[in-house]
Amino acid sequence: MTLRREPFDPVLPWLRAVLFALAMLAAMPxxxxxxxxxxxxxxxxxxxxxxxxxxxxxxxxxxVETSRLVHLFEQGNEFEKLVNLxxxxxxxxxxxxxxxxxxxxxxxxxxxxxxxxxxxxxxxPQQQAALAEHYNFRMAERGRVAGIETQxxxxxxxxxxxxxxxFWADAASGLLVKARIVDERxxxxxxxxxxxxxxxxxxxxxxxxxxWAVAPPDWKVRQSGPDEADAKETGWTVSRVPPGFLKIVExxxxxxxxxxxxxxxxxxxLVAVSIFIEPIGGAPHPTGMSRQGGINVxxxxxxxxxxxxxxxxxxxxxxxxxxxxxxx
Amino acid sequence: xxxxxxxxMDGELEGAEAEAAxxxxxxxxxxxxxxxxxxxxxxxxxCGEPTPGFAARFAARLEAEPTVLAPRPRRVPRLPLVxxxxxSVAAVLVVGSVAVSMLDSxxxxxxxxxxxxxxxxxxxxxxxxxxxxxxxxxxxxxxTQIQGVGPYLRAVSAGGADGRP
Numbered sequence: 001m002t003l004r005r006e007p008f009d010p011v012l013p014w015l016r017a018v019l020f021a022l023a024m025l026a027a028m029p030x031x032x033x034x035x036x037x038x039x040x041x042x043x044x045x046x047x048x049x050x051x052x053x054x055x056x057x058x059x060x061x062x063x064v065e066t067s068r069l070v071h072l073f074e075q076g077n078e079f080e081k082l083v084n085l086x087x088x089x090x091x092x093x094x095x096x097x098x099x100x101x102x103x104x105x106x107x108x109x110x111x112x113x114x115x116x117x118x119x120x121x122x123x124x125p126q127q128q129a130a131l132a133e134h135y136n137f138r139m140a141e142r143g144r145v146a147g148i149e150t151q152x153x154x155x156x157x158x159x160x161x162x163x164x165x166x167f168w169a170d171a172a173s174g175l176l177v178k179a180r181i182v183d184e185r186x187x188x189x190x191x192x193x194x195x196x197x198x199x200x201x202x203x204x205x206x207x208x209x210x211x212w213a214v215a216p217p218d219w220k221v222r223q224s225g226p227d228e229a230d231a232k233e234t235g236w237t238v239s240r241v242p243p244g245f246l247k248i249v250e251x252x253x254x255x256x257x258x259x260x261x262x263x264x265x266x267x268x269x270l271v272a273v274s275i276f277i278e279p280i281g282g283a284p285h286p287t288g289m290s291r292q293g294g295i296n297v298x299x300x301x302x303x304x305x306x307x308x309x310x311x312x313x314x315x316x317x318x319x320x321x322x323x324x325x326x327x328x
Numbered sequence: 329x330x331x332x333x334x335x336x337m338d339g340e341l342e343g344a345e346a347e348a349a350x351x352x353x354x355x356x357x358x359x360x361x362x363x364x365x366x367x368x369x370x371x372x373x374x375c376g377e378p379t380p381g382f383a384a385r386f387a388a389r390l391e392a393e394p395t396v397l398a399p400r401p402r403r404v405p406r407l408p409l410v411x412x413x414x415x416s417v418a419a420v421l422v423v424g425s426v427a428v429s430m431l432d433s434x435x436x437x438x439x440x441x442x443x444x445x446x447x448x449x450x451x452x453x454x455x456x457x458x459x460x461x462x463x464x465x466x467x468x469x470x471x472t473q474i475q476g477v478g479p480y481l482r483a484v485s486a487g488g489a490d491g492r493p
Contacts, residue, residue: 043474058481067481080477082484090484094477101463101484110483112463123470167474179475192478224464249468255460265468274465292457292482308461312471316339323340 036137037128037269039153043167046174049073053207054146054177054197056082060190060293069194072203079208093210102212107219109212123269130244131269134158140166145178146194155270160184161242161317163294165270173199181294181312190293224255233328234262236277240324242317244268266321273311273321280306289315298322330361337365390416459483 053070065086072079080094088105099112123131131137140152145168155165164186168178178193215221232251245266255261261278285306287299297310298318302325309322335341336349352358462483466472472479 040470040474044470047474047476056478056481058478058485060482060485063485065481065485069477071476082477082480084481084484092477092480092484099463099467099477099480101459101480103484110459110463112467165471176475179471179478192475192481222460224460253464255464263464265465267468267470270470272465272469272471274461274468276461276464290457292462292485295457295462295482297457297461308458310457310461310465312469319340320342 034128036131036135036155037123039137040123040270042174043169043176046170047071047176048078050173050175050199051201051203052175052197052199053201053203054194055085057193057195058191058293059188059193066195070203070207072205072208074205079205081208081210083211089211091211093208095208100210102210104212107216109215109219109221111221111223113223124246126246127267127269130246131155134162134242134244134268135270142171143168146197148172148177148197148199150177159242160314161320162268162271162313163189168193170199175199183314190295222256224253234264234277235328236262236264236275236325237328238264238266238275238321238325240320241266241273242268242313242320245273248272271312273309273313273318275321275325276306276308277302277325278306278308279304289319291315330365333358333361334365337362337369457482 051072054068056067056069058065058067065084067082067084070081078094078096080092082092084090088103090104091102093100093102097113101110103109134157136154136156136158138154138156140154142149142151144150149171150168151171152166152168154167157164164182164184166180166182167176169176177197179191180188180193181190183189212219234250234252245268247264248267249263249265251263252260253263255276255278261276264275264277266273266275280301281304285299285301287301287306290297290299294312295310296313296315296318297308298315298321299306299308300322301307307322307325309318309325311318332341332345332349332352336346336353341349353362463480466479466483469479
């Protein structure tokens with residue numbers, strides 16, 4: 001022990017202890033912020049770089065749906081195919097940035113030409129701080145999921161404005177094999193889980209090709225996506241986003257084919273909320289609340305504009321945000 | 329001011345705004361707005377429409393109800409009986425006054441509410457989650473980045489919207 005004792009002044013050791021405790025407290029959130037961010041980065045990298053194929057079960061509300069998922073990472077290129085095995089045979093094909101959704105029942109292909117994927121993992125220091133400030137991030141149990149050894153992790157919200165999240169990651173590769181969203185009563189409202197998965201095996205390029213290599217002539221192709229002037233001010237502000245949500249995107253994008261829609265995205269580092277504002281003239285439009293699993297949507301008409309807010313947050317949060325949209 | 333009370337009923341207020349609306353409710357005008365908006369709400373939902381003579385019939389039937397007392401071997405102390413009587417009188421008063429106030433509410437309010445119902449019923453029916461918006465959103469959510477294409481299941485889910493425009 002090299003610390004010099006101060007037997008004549010009992011205040012000093014006490015003060016030192018307090019200061020030390022304070023320093024520890026101050027250091028802890030920062031450490032946890034890095035932990036959470038580092039963990040997210042690892043999971044994102046695994047999702048992008050691993051080769052895997054498996055059966056995934058999607059549960060939301062009373063629905064349970066099974067799909068087949070194939071993911072290939074080959075010479076820096078990423079390909080992914082998701083086919084639902086129940087109901088209409090819809091599928092999602094990702095090739096690098098582009099995502100195509102095929103709806104054979106409606107004869108529609110929706111195309112998202114450019115995606116955000118490569119921008120991750122790079123949470124800004126503010127986002128890292130927000131993560132630590134608004135969630136308790138902790139390690140949970142080890143156990144088997146889809147036949148493999150996993151480590152579970154929990155993001156527990158510190159307020160009622162966001163949901164809780166639990167993730168089960170393959171202990172070897174870090175790939176997520178199960179993800180669950182829970183509400184404030186810790187009840188599951190949405191879950192994605194592999195029931196069987198093979199990680200790191202050989203994936204054939206054929207396995208990630210769309211069923212419809214060429215769109216049938218009577219199908220509609222709906223290309224959405226950002227315009228040239230991508231990152232620009234839309235003239236709209238949102239005053240009541242929950243603390244910790246930072247604006248990550250603002251611009252106009254094309255939706256429904258032609259219309260220009262203002263799109264703002266806020267994220268707390270784990271989930272995001274999108275705000276869409278579009279002119280609709282005076283025509284009445286369906287409004288109100290709807291939800292699917294972990295996604296809540298609130299649509300309202302504001303003068304001649306339609307405001308659509310959606311995200312992986314509770315209903316009250318999207319509603320609160322929707323009611324705070326205003327002209328700058 | 330009535331608008332704040334309406335928003336309070338819809339659960340749109342919180343914090344200071346909710347406090348202000350609650351203070352407003354303490355005034356007579358506030359209570360009138362509260363009752364009026366509830367009558368409108370009931371009319372929109374097509375429930376709670378009072379029928380003529382409801383209060384009188386209710387009072388008559390309550391009168392005719394036999395008083396049920398639990399058979400107990402020991403004598404029931406006097407005081408609880410008094411309280412029970414007081415409580416039933418109070419209940420009748422409350423129910424009666426609500427019924428009467430509903431009957432008293434201006435017929436124009438109900439008529440207007442019915443009128444609004446035609447417009448509102450179209451608006452009140454929420455759409456399924458629109459896939460265009462869902463897809464546009466999905467790109468930016470960090471959860472999509474860590475789960476790969478899995479969350480796109482929301483957009484192609486059989487339980488969700490079918491992707492028609």
